[in-house]
Amino acid sequence: MSREITACIIIIGNEILSGRTQDTNISHIAKVIGAWGIQVHHCRVIPDDEHIIVQTINEVRPAYDYVFTTGGIGPTHDDITAVSIAKAFDVPVIQHPDIEAVIRQRPASAEVMASRLLMARVPEGARLIDNPSGGPQGFAIENVHVMAGIPRVMQAMLSSLEGKLRRGAVMHSRTVRAYLGESSIADALAGIQRNYPDVDIGSYPFLKEDRYGTHLVARGSDPAQLVAVIDQIMQAVRERGEEPVELREDGAA
């Protein structure tokens, strides 16, 4: 089996830390790159603070195969990600001609254009990340990928990376819904987990239409092991007097 390829996500933005904005970038990135065989092992949410961005990037970039950041690459005073990433790598900031060309396609007054051109700043030596949503590009330097914070724009940038990153084994996931309390099946799950150490078995209680139940999730890279694990989980549910339902990957029954 190929070595696991790992990733760390850094969400940069005071608006997430204040609770004003609900982050959705973590789950989107995790799902998309998960399908490419890259596993998110760690995420952080940090403020728009140069010192903290520099320190965080330099702490995580040697520890994971890939780092993805979102946020702070717009045209205003609080958009300090590009400058901070350059500091982390100890390289100068340049105005990238390809981003500049995209920005200059839309006419504007000199003052507005000057602000917009701040979005062309990248660390020297950075590669560009295409932006199919039409605006200025993101960039990557070594293993750090810097994307916009706006979900729609980030999603466009991320999609353009498909096929360009190293792939590890893809983790597959199967989910069984059972109207049982977690405790009723805890023992059986622990036993199955011991027999299949390469499968990650999780249980997630839920409340639906006033009934308590548990989602039993098996994740792993070997489909045959997942089949065996799911069969044993379904049998354990039946032994407890409930009929298990396997859910599709989109959560439908």
Place this chain on the structure above:
Amino acid sequence: MSREITACIIIIGNEILSGRTQDTNISHIAKVIGAWGIQVHHCRVIPDDEHIIVQTINEVRPAYDYVFTTGGIGPTHDDITAVSIAKAFDVPVIQHPDIEAVIRQRPASAEVMASRLLMARVPEGARLIDNPSGGPQGFAIENVHVMAGIPRVMQAMLSSLEGKLRRGAVMHSRTVRAYLGESSIADALAGIQRNYPDVDIGSYPFLKEDRYGTHLVARGSDPAQLVAVIDQIMQAVRERGEEPVELREDGAA
């Protein structure tokens, strides 16, 4: 002005890292404790891994006034938070009689009860966090508060902490909506920010009914400064030919 009181949130759970589950705990905790005068400065999402939990807790607990964790305190094999927190503090794990009493209120077979009683494990010396949703309690040890991962249960536990934590200055927030691009107003914002260093001014572009606009947000603890900042922002918007609309805190116009 009182010293700032800071917090770090640790989301423990493979289901968030895989993207299977959309986290909502960060924004909820940030908003609730923000209203109590506690500012979230940092968040992490980490896997159900004892070594990583221990290392993370010991890294962040000296750095923030409060640490809040969610996840991993249920009755199954992957619920390792209590044991990991005890290791981080180098104290034994005990079965807490008050949590045990809550658990024993609901009858169950010996096997199921044994699993459920795993939820009574806490580090020796921990204080309990009430659980108004009716299940087993959470716990706190020193400045680390350990809560359930299920949002409804976490929210109940968090609400029980009201009035029990130190309070700093409450940050107030005012938001203006303007149908302007960020770049059009970037210069003005930078100038206002320079004049009011204690106010945190952010700009967040949005797309609504096919119109691009920007939310201009001012956050700070001094309401008089916020009034001055918002007045200047609204004037800058009007000078650019648009009529600004101040939004209520719930985001309505």
